[in-house]
Amino acid sequence: MKNKRRGLQTVELQNPPKIIASSTTVGPKEGMGPLSEYFDTILEDDKNGKETFEQAESSIMYSTIKDSIRKANLSETDINYLFAGDLLNQLTSTNFVARELDIPFFGLYGACSTMAESLGLASLIMDGGFAKYVVASTSSHFSAAERQFRFPLEYGSQRPETAQWTVTGAGAMVLANEGNFPKITHVTTGVVKDYGIKDAGNMGAAMAPAAVDTICRNFKDLGRGPEDYDIIATGDLGKFGKQLTQRLMMEYGYDMSKCYIDCGEIIYDNEKQKTNSGGSGCGCSAVIACGYLYKKLMAGEIKRVFLVSTGALMSNTSSLQGESIPGIAHGVVIEYDKEGVM
Amino acid sequence: MKNKRRGLQTVELQNPPKIIASSTTVGPKEGMGPLSEYFDTILEDDKNGKETFEQAESSIMYSTIKDSIRKANLSETDINYLFAGDLLNQLTSTNFVARELDIPFFGLYGACSTMAESLGLASLIMDGGFAKYVVASTSSHFSAAERQFRFPLEYGSQRPETAQWTVTGAGAMVLANEGNFPKITHVTTGVVKDYGIKDAGNMGAAMAPAAVDTICRNFKDLGRGPEDYDIIATGDLGKFGKQLTQRLMMEYGYDMSKCYIDCGEIIYDNEKQKTNSGGSGCGCSAVIACGYLYKKLMAGEIKRVFLVSTGALMSNTSSLQGESIPGIAHGVVIEYDKEGVM
Numbered sequence: 001m002k003n004k005r006r007g008l009q010t011v012e013l014q015n016p017p018k019i020i021a022s023s024t025t026v027g028p029k030e031g032m033g034p035l036s037e038y039f040d041t042i043l044e045d046d047k048n049g050k051e052t053f054e055q056a057e058s059s060i061m062y063s064t065i066k067d068s069i070r071k072a073n074l075s076e077t078d079i080n081y082l083f084a085g086d087l088l089n090q091l092t093s094t095n096f097v098a099r100e101l102d103i104p105f106f107g108l109y110g111a112c113s114t115m116a117e118s119l120g121l122a123s124l125i126m127d128g129g130f131a132k133y134v135v136a137s138t139s140s141h142f143s144a145a146e147r148q149f150r151f152p153l154e155y156g157s158q159r160p161e162t163a164q165w166t167v168t169g170a171g172a173m174v175l176a177n178e179g180n181f182p183k184i185t186h187v188t189t190g191v192v193k194d195y196g197i198k199d200a201g202n203m204g205a206a207m208a209p210a211a212v213d214t215i216c217r218n219f220k221d222l223g224r225g226p227e228d229y230d231i232i233a234t235g236d237l238g239k240f241g242k243q244l245t246q247r248l249m250m251e252y253g254y255d256m257s258k259c260y261i262d263c264g265e266i267i268y269d270n271e272k273q274k275t276n277s278g279g280s281g282c283g284c285s286a287v288i289a290c291g292y293l294y295k296k297l298m299a300g301e302i303k304r305v306f307l308v309s310t311g312a313l314m315s316n317t318s319s320l321q322g323e324s325i326p327g328i329a330h331g332v333v334i335e336y337d338k339e340g341v342m
Numbered sequence: 343m344k345n346k347r348r349g350l351q352t353v354e355l356q357n358p359p360k361i362i363a364s365s366t367t368v369g370p371k372e373g374m375g376p377l378s379e380y381f382d383t384i385l386e387d388d389k390n391g392k393e394t395f396e397q398a399e400s401s402i403m404y405s406t407i408k409d410s411i412r413k414a415n416l417s418e419t420d421i422n423y424l425f426a427g428d429l430l431n432q433l434t435s436t437n438f439v440a441r442e443l444d445i446p447f448f449g450l451y452g453a454c455s456t457m458a459e460s461l462g463l464a465s466l467i468m469d470g471g472f473a474k475y476v477v478a479s480t481s482s483h484f485s486a487a488e489r490q491f492r493f494p495l496e497y498g499s500q501r502p503e504t505a506q507w508t509v510t511g512a513g514a515m516v517l518a519n520e521g522n523f524p525k526i527t528h529v530t531t532g533v534v535k536d537y538g539i540k541d542a543g544n545m546g547a548a549m550a551p552a553a554v555d556t557i558c559r560n561f562k563d564l565g566r567g568p569e570d571y572d573i574i575a576t577g578d579l580g581k582f583g584k585q586l587t588q589r590l591m592m593e594y595g596y597d598m599s600k601c602y603i604d605c606g607e608i609i610y611d612n613e614k615q616k617t618n619s620g621g622s623g624c625g626c627s628a629v630i631a632c633g634y635l636y637k638k639l640m641a642g643e644i645k646r647v648f649l650v651s652t653g654a655l656m657s658n659t660s661s662l663q664g665e666s667i668p669g670i671a672h673g674v675v676i677e678y679d680k681e682g683v684m
Contacts, residue, residue, distance in 0.1 A: 007422075009446055011472055052663055081531065089431040090657035091451050095534065098655075099668040104351055104531035106463060107655075107670075109433050109451045121448060121463065128470025130353055148659075189423065189446035192437065313440075313449075315432035317490075321394055326441040328449075 009188055010221035010331075016183035017126035017134075017175040019334070021072035024291040025064045026283075027142065027168030033268045038291040039169075040067065046143065046168050057086065057093040057141035061170040062100055065137050068172040072133070079103045079174075080131035083118035086139050086282050087111060087166075088148060093139055103135070111311030112207075112236050113190065114138040115171060115286040116330035119307075120187040123332065126175050139170035140281030149200065149316060162202040164238045164264055164280035165273075171286030173294070182297040182336035188218040192313065194326040200312075200319055204241020204264070204277055207310040210327035211237060212248045214308055218331055219254065226256045230302035233293060235285035235309035235329065236264035238277030263288035263309075285309040293334070300338035307332050351530055352563035358525035359468035359476075359517040361676070363414035366633040367406045369484065369510030372621075375610045380633040381511075382409065388485065388510050399428065399435040399483035403512040404442055407479050410514040410632075414475070421445045421516075422473035425460035428481050429453060429508075429624050430490060435481055445477070454549075454578045455532065455653030456480040457513060457628040458672035462529040465674065468517050481512035482623030491542065491658060504544040506580045506606055506622035507615075513628030515636075524639040524678035530560040534655065536668040542654075542661055546583020546606070546619060549652040552669035553579060554590045556650055560673055561596065568598045572644035575635060577627035577651035577671065578606035580619030605630035605651075627651040635676070642680035649674050 024039045031042030043060070050056040061084070069076060082101060085108035086093040098105040110117035118136035125131055143153060145166040151157045175184070193213050197206035211234045219225055226232065226249075237245055242262040249256050263285040264278035289307050296302045314325040366381045373384030385402070392398040403426070411418060424443060427450035428435040440447040452459035460478035467473055485495060487508040493499045517526070535555055539548040553576045561567055568574065568591075579587055584604040591598050605627040606620035631649050638644045656667040 007474075054659055054663065085451065087432075088657065089659065090429075090453065090655065092657040092660050095655035095668050096660065096665065098534040098670075099536045102533060104533055105670065106459060106531065107451045109427065109449045111432065117448060124467055124470060124472055128466060128472070130466055130470070189448065191444060191446055192440040194441045313432065313437035315430065315434040317396055317431060318434050318438070321396065323438065326437050328440075328447065 008221040009217045011187045013123060013127040013185055015127050015177060016185045017123050018179045018181040018183045019173050020176045020179045020181050021068045021174040022290040022294040023064050023068035023071060024171045024287045025060045025169060026287055030167055030169055030267060033273065035267060035292050038295050039287060053141050053144035054088060054092050057139050057144050058096040061093055061137060061139035062097045064170040065135055065172045068135060068174050072174040074133060076102055079133045079135050081106060081125060081134045083108060083122045084137040085109050085114040087145050110328060110330060111313050112280055112282050112284060113309040113311030113328050113330045114282045115289055116307055116309035116332050119184060119332045120189060120330050122175055123184040123187055132177060134175045135172055137170065137172035138282035138286045140166050140283035142166045142168045145281055159276055160201045161276055162240050163276045164203060164278055165275040166281035167267060167279045167284040167287065169283035169287040171290030173290055182294060182334050184332050185335050186333035188214050188331035190214045190328040190330045192326045192328050194324055196324045198324045200314060203280060203312040204237040205244055206312050206325035207237055207327035208241050208244040208248060210329040211245050211308055211310050214329040214331045216252055218306060226254055226259050229259050229304050229306045232256060232260050232306045233288065234262045236280040237262045237310055238264040239270060240277050297334060297336040303337055304335045307334060350563040351559045353529045355465060355469040355527055357469050357519060358527045359465050360521045360523040360525045361515045362518045362521045362523050363410045363516040364632040364636040365406050365410035365413060366513045366629045367402045367511055368629055372509055372511055372609060375615060377609060377634050380637050381629060395483050395486035396430060396434050399481050399486050400438040403435055403479060403481035404439045406512040407477055407514045410477065410516050414516040416475060418444055421475045421477050423448060423467060423476045425450060425464045426479040427451050427456040429487050452670060452672060453653030453655050454622055454624050454626060455651040455670050455672045456624045457631055458649055458651035458674050461526060461674045462531060462672050464517055465526040465529050468519065474519060476517045477514055479512065479514035480624040480628045482508050482625035484508045484510045487623055501618055502543045503618055504582050505618045506545060506620055507617040508623035509609060509621045509626040509629065511625035511629040513632030515632055524636060524676050526674050527677050528675035530556050530673035532556045532670040532672045534668045534670050536666055538666045540666045542656065545622060545654040546579040547586055548654050548667035549579055549669035550583050550586040550590060552671040553587050553650055553652050556671040556673045558594055560648060568596055568601050571601050571646050571648045574598060574602050574648045575630065576604045578622040579604045579652055580606040581612060582619050639676060639678040645677060645679055647676045649676060
């Protein structure tokens with residue numbers, strides 16, 4: 001954690017963009033989890049009436065984005081930029097969404113860190129004065145991801161205790177310059193960390209060092225600690241990755257026990273739903289951020305959140321070639337004081 | 343081309359970032375092409391001493407980025423952000439480069455449009471005042487791409503006349519706020535276009551409508567025409583895609599014959615080198631922009647270039663599922679007046 005680099009890694013936004021609308025869609029399994037009340041649309045059929053899982057994922061992201069724009073009382077042509085990405089090879093889901101939208105599009109890949117990557121970049125672009133409205137979105141789909149990264153579903157392979165379950169879902173946020181809404185105040189962009197974990201069934205451990213790096217960096221840059229946040233939410237480390245992160249943070253002198261949640265750990269009832277270590281996928285921190293966290297901020301239940309989406313940057317090819325799994329964690333701080341000006 | 347959208351799609355930068363250094367690496371085949379004098383490093387072995395094509399691609403991008411930073415008289419820790427991506431599933435090459443660099447990293451996927459996507463985003467971030475130095479980079483590798491997107495090399499499959507050859511190469515640019523260097527004055531971000539082409543052996547045709555859209559948009563936003571540019575360079579449409587683009591532009595009333603080149607068409611001697619319609623891949627417009635165009639600007643031979651990198655946004659999965667190929671084209675205007683202030 002020595003700082004020999006170019007000043008601060010955390011940008012403090014001068015005109016924090018406001019999240020004027022947020023929308024989420026989740027699959028049936030996510031809808032049966034403990035947070036179902038926070039999601040806008042719960043699918044009855046995880047193929048959403050489409051022929052393939054990939055088309056289903058596209059259709060979910062598309063309808064979620066459209067819904068967020070509708071909630072913001074805007075139309076597609078008001079949006080200056082779309083920042084979006086997903087887990088599939090060549091961003092298959094996202095590209096076919098962007099095809100249906102008449103919006104200038106930046107495709108991003110940060111694995112499961114993509115929600116915070118897109119929010120971070122979108123916020124910088126807004127604060128730089130380059131846009132009036134921007135949409136940030138990501139998605140994932142259990143069946144599309146599973147057959148791409150692991151095994152055909154039909155194999156019914158055994159899953160280790162540390163394995164995670166890719167969330168079927170999409171989240172989208174609309175950012176604007178004006179309005180009394182939760183605002184993005186800081187962006188802490190991640191650096192890739194790789195401590196040599198090679199087990200794609202234990203991604204939480206692969207991503208934990210990146211999460212720790214980004215959280216510590218945010219604390220140091222801003223002179224803050226865990227007590228300054230109502231919630232610090234890592235992307236999708238799962239139960240085991242969260243424990244590891246909490247232990248590593250203790251080694252750096254930070255006790256996160258009072259404010260720390262992991263999006264992957266809380267999205268399912270892991271015992272009952274047999275999701276082992278918890279949820280994962282771009283959609284995981286997306287639906288928790290756009291659903292659970294956004295609604296809690298709007299309700300005034302929490303005032304300041306540090307969202308740290310975490311990504312495991314491996315591919316099938318790199319895993320087969322014996323490479324370890326690089327991790328990255330992008331962070332954004334979201335604040336809202338329902339009652340007054342912060 | 344009707345304009346019902348949010349004002350202009352082209353951003354005019356207030357403090358145009360300067361490209362203070364540029365570096366390129368190409369494979370042996372590209373080194374035997376007509377533009378070899380413009381490339382900094384020409385490999386003798388396209389595996390660059392590595393065990394796999396993917397590792398070779400990573401090593402090329404890594405050394406190219408390091409070289410660009412060295413040329414700028416900077417060190418890694420001076421760089422605020424790295425914007426980079428490649429063609430491989432989950433950005434395999436780029437992620438393993440980012441792992442070796444202690445630089446906050448935004449992973450991008452725009453297929454072969456990635457060089458202009460990364461330059462565009464990097465420029466907006468620079469102009470927004472969020473960074474002192476930024477690196478934009480992309481790469482591709484013939485053998486890694488061929489086996490991922492088409493067939494195992496060992497098949498020796500026949501290639502249609504319209505097929506293109508993925509460039510083995512990487513390009514990197516370092517952007518700064520100060521200095522008398524070529525500068526990025528405008529960013530025209532692309533919208534996805536899909537006219538129903540399904541033939542992955544004819545990507546030029548799939549991408550041409552996106553190129554036409556972005557070029558027309560730039561012209562309309564800035565009140566410009568082909569005569570205002572010394573060179574308009576599309577990414578990698580190849581010979582046939584270029585012809586189609588030129589014909590479509592004529593239909594919109596623009597005669598591009600005097601200033602129009604395509605990076606894919608010029609990188610090889612297509613007849614002698616049996617590259618059919620020309621080069622492709624993220625590395626194609628990267629090495630032409632970072633090598634050929636940058637050096638011509640620096641030498642004062644040209645003063646204003648519009649780089650329009652083009653990407654075919656299909657995946658193997660989407661092709662097998664019968665989907666057509668969405669295209670995107672991102673554009674940046676680069677200017678340099680060696681003699682005076684423009």
